Amino acid sequence: MSPRDPLSPRKRPTQRRARETVDAILGGAARVFGERGYAGGTTNRIAEAAGVSVGSLYEYFPNKDAILVALGKRQLDEMSRDVAAVLEAARDSQLALDTLMRRFVEAMLEVHERRPDLHRVIFSEAPHPPELHACVLQLEETLAHTVEALLERCPDVALADRDTAAHLVVQTVEALTHRYVHHHRIHDLPREAFVNEVVELLRAYLASADSMRSSS
Amino acid sequence: MSPRDPLSPRKRPTQRRARETVDAILGGAARVFGERGYAGGTTNRIAEAAGVSVGSLYEYFPNKDAILVALGKRQLDEMSRDVAAVLEAARDSQLALDTLMRRFVEAMLEVHERRPDLHRVIFSEAPHPPELHACVLQLEETLAHTVEALLERCPDVALADRDTAAHLVVQTVEALTHRYVHHHRIHDLPREAFVNEVVELLRAYLASADSMRSSS
Amino acid sequence: MSPRDPLSPRKRPTQRRARETVDAILGGAARVFGERGYAGGTTNRIAEAAGVSVGSLYEYFPNKDAILVALGKRQLDEMSRDVAAVLEAARDSQLALDTLMRRFVEAMLEVHERRPDLHRVIFSEAPHPPELHACVLQLEETLAHTVEALLERCPDVALADRDTAAHLVVQTVEALTHRYVHHHRIHDLPREAFVNEVVELLRAYLASADSMRSSS
């Protein structure tokens, strides 16, 4: 009746059956988008892959993009959860800077390796509705905060602008792991060597004594 | 009649007029893709924007994706040319490491800023035919070689694996400038501060004394 | 299991609750059809507006058109009742022809003005199942009979074919009031002027001395 947000799910699935249907749809969408790309992920194919009728699909999602957004959010939540878990674990133990970074890089790598094609479709091939973009930004913000908190406890880190550094670290790790997985395995570096290299990049940056660079 | 490579331009535009038509089509495609995204860039719209009939468009390109590929190659050539020019210029003069990197980062930023929307469409929104992918890899290879050659002359760079480092530098700069321009201006950093920060990241990495890390 | 008349209500609502449900559905249908037209009146929306589930709706009506028919009949009954009441009242008193006609026209106008949108949807926008058509004919027949009976008592009416005249009067009044309300307020005539004009049209016709025209 009221003009609804055209990308948010249509109804909250209260009953058990409904929740299962929504899950099935997201599962089908993940499979189809991953295998056939955004354009190839037609609503009919998604419904079929989900073992559900198109009608049911539209019962829960107002349009195709809403499915993509829901899927993207689900992915981001998963990433957030997994990476956060790793970083939280690191927080308590007194770890050296490079061990910390290594954990972070490996967590991000794993997250990207989980469903690489789907990830690529959601976060680069498909249209990026602002709602999803906001979620990405939020994830990055959260990660940056956690990273910053970790850096705070590292004795060997001396930075003028810890906030900015944390953001740059997050961006760099996100970008490089994404590229390593999706695009070009970066000079055919084996995985371990790649991790070493990225860790060294970060370590050198964060441990750098030059705390004079401006950041405004 | 024989099965042709479906993405290479249909005929070598030997004649002058033909060349102009091809240019017009690519120009139209650049405009339309940039303004309306990949899906919105219909062949009819491209033809219209190029001031040419659809029929003519198909005279020179076997299908829509061939246009995308040609456009992507053109972009990559341009990038290659511009960035190479900057780096070549740096080669002769005896420049400090960070000045070098600054030049590189700024060249990449400029290249991304030139037609950001088009760039985004070609290199992330659209499907990536392997042929285009190969071109990207080649560009990266070229850049990495040039960077490596520069590093060789830098007295303050001592690296175990200069090759790998050069590749990582290229990937990092490409990724971070792309993200800075397209996605999320990284913690709202002003351009200059962003450049400073990236330069510092690279400088610290390359100047790092720790040349013990393995890379195989 | 036997092939049933597909437009008559599914079960005689003998029980009180059932009757209430049917009323609720018709009420919902009236609201929804009136507000959103025939095509916009989906069975789900009707059920929702009625505060009932679609399942229940189909418990009482075999299909969407059956609802329309029931609603149409309800409207026609109402019209019949209201106009009849006015005419009955006129029957006893000894009224002049034009007063009679004025009463008739005004009653019809009121009936049309009551729920103009719904009326329009039922009687012109929607498909006209024969069953509903029959009801309309019957209403017209009834009205024509009543009018004829009235004319019989009018001293100043001298007609060769009173039956035909009565039918024409009914048709004319129905058509003109419908048009006045729905379509085009006829040259922007204020209501009172419109009524005067129609009354004069009828009066002139009925009082006409020329009783020679044939009607077979």
Next chain:
Amino acid sequence: MSPRDPLSPRKRPTQRRARETVDAILGGAARVFGERGYAGGTTNRIAEAAGVSVGSLYEYFPNKDAILVALGKRQLDEMSRDVAAVLEAARDSQLALDTLMRRFVEAMLEVHERRPDLHRVIFSEAPHPPELHACVLQLEETLAHTVEALLERCPDVALADRDTAAHLVVQTVEALTHRYVHHHRIHDLPREAFVNEVVELLRAYLASADSMRSSS
């Protein structure tokens, strides 16, 4: 490019072939709408009936309703032309009032009888976009003007408000002929008798000596 009127034809068919296609589409639409009603007149069926592909249909009409509007306008133009021709012919000759009216009624009857089903679909079953409504009003206005001009020359017509009377005459004839053809052949009156009756109705009204009724 610019936001276009969503109901006006998409492109002016300049070439001969194009004009033929448009005509074929309207022809197909007339057939299909007439035979299967508005809802049954699907764009695919229309295209098929027109011997044309759906794509072509959408080349010339932005959506289904635009076809309906174009068809409605064509019908109205035809009506306008035919009825006007009859009335023009009557203008010169010195005709009695009832002969005049008879001509008018018969012309309207013929026009309605030409394609009754199509007429009904366009002017009552289908949605009435304001653009089409405006055309209807214009037709009525035109007819009313012509009728008024005719009445002016009739010696036996004495009316207070010739303008209003002309409009009422037009409305009455339009409504009664429409009903005679479509709905209920009015008490099963044979066509000739019906015409007589309507003519008498109009004659009595127009010739009425009572020119005192107010019209404000």
Next chain:
DNA sequence: AATGAATGAGAGTTCATTCAT
């Protein structure tokens, strides 16, 4: 070589109707 009208498979989406609960 160039045109642009024509094509038609297939996309997203709706909604009358059914049926397990």
Next chain:
DNA sequence: AATGAATGAACTCTCATTCAT
């Protein structure tokens, strides 16, 4: 009796591509 999730045929409309001119 009542529910409302599920169904899927059918709809409107798009667009990469072809081909008569």
